Amino acid sequence: MVASANGRVGIMRAVEVLRRGGSALDAVEAGVREVEANPDDHTVGYGGLPNLLGVVELDAAVMDGRTLATGAVGAVKGFAHPVSIARRVMEELPHVFLVGEGAERFAREVGFAPTELLTEEARQVWLRMLREEGQVEDPSRLPYLEKMRQYVGWAMDPEKASPGTVNFLALDRAGNLAAATSTSGWAWKYPGRLGDSPVVGAGLYADNRYGAAACTGRGEMTIRACTAYSLVRYLREGLTLEEAGRRAMEELGHLVDRYFSTVSVVAMDRWGNHMAFSNRSGATYVFMTEDMETYQERERVYVPVTRGRSL
Secondary structure (H helix, E strand, O other), X not given: OEXXXXXXXXXXXXXXXXXXXXXXXXXXXXXXXXXXXXXXXXXXXXXXXXXXXXXOOEXXXXXEOOOOOEEEEEXXXXXXOHHHXXXXXXXXXXXXXXXXXXXXXXXXXXXXXXXXXXXXXXXXXXXXXXXXXXXXXXXXXXXXXXXXXXXXXXXXXXXXXXXXXXXXXXXXXXXXXXXXXXXXXXXXXXXXXXXXXXXXXXXXXXXXXXXXXXXXXXXXXXXXXXXXXXXXXXXHOOOOHHHHHHHHHHHHHHOOOOOOOOEEEEEEEOOOOEEEEEOOOOOEEEEOOOOOOOOEEEEOEEOOOOOOOOO
């Protein structure tokens, strides 16, 4: 079991699923749900930081490496476990991706209970950032501005915003891989923004024949570079796990992007070997096997990728 550093909250639960003989898909869902329920994590689920209007919107996806089946939801409001909604999309619909009101209707249909996602702590952070950093004296007026988009540039400043996602990858006893992601997205985003987390190939990818990968950081970058699929593709071509991860990260350097910032990836090959990569030094990830008493935290491979060209 491999997870982004914030996955330490759920990795013990996920490994317990594997110990009981559960599937990789069951394990990654269980691990992610623990993080989604953690109010101290302001980048995922309940307690996540809101969009510009003060509304929490959640994205999530799952992928089964055995069948390449996927399910994803985006811009979901009022439901605390989008990863489980995504799995039900995969299992009960002929579709892959539901967003907004459609995803919320489906969640109600299959029995998920609505809940308030915005905690008072997150609300106060939103108000303070808008007033002090965004120079918005009255946040209640934002919905009525003709040019609310003018605030997006400030909101996408990586020094002020809070990007984050939880990633889980698992290999079960049957040799099946699975991946799952969940996020509340970039804090103060424009309403309706989707990052890479629910986008198969960008935020996650799993294929039993080669390996699995999942991303966190600025999703607009990994969407454009198809980073998760790119890493798995390099494994398919015969590169080692480290070579594949470095190549996938280096491709980000070709992006022309005025908001170029941090991207991190966790990866596993079909035999369960794992590594993680980041263009930020000192970033870490966690991993655990069935025979370990607790998880270990390890530093990601630092790949010093910077923007390829100036605008």
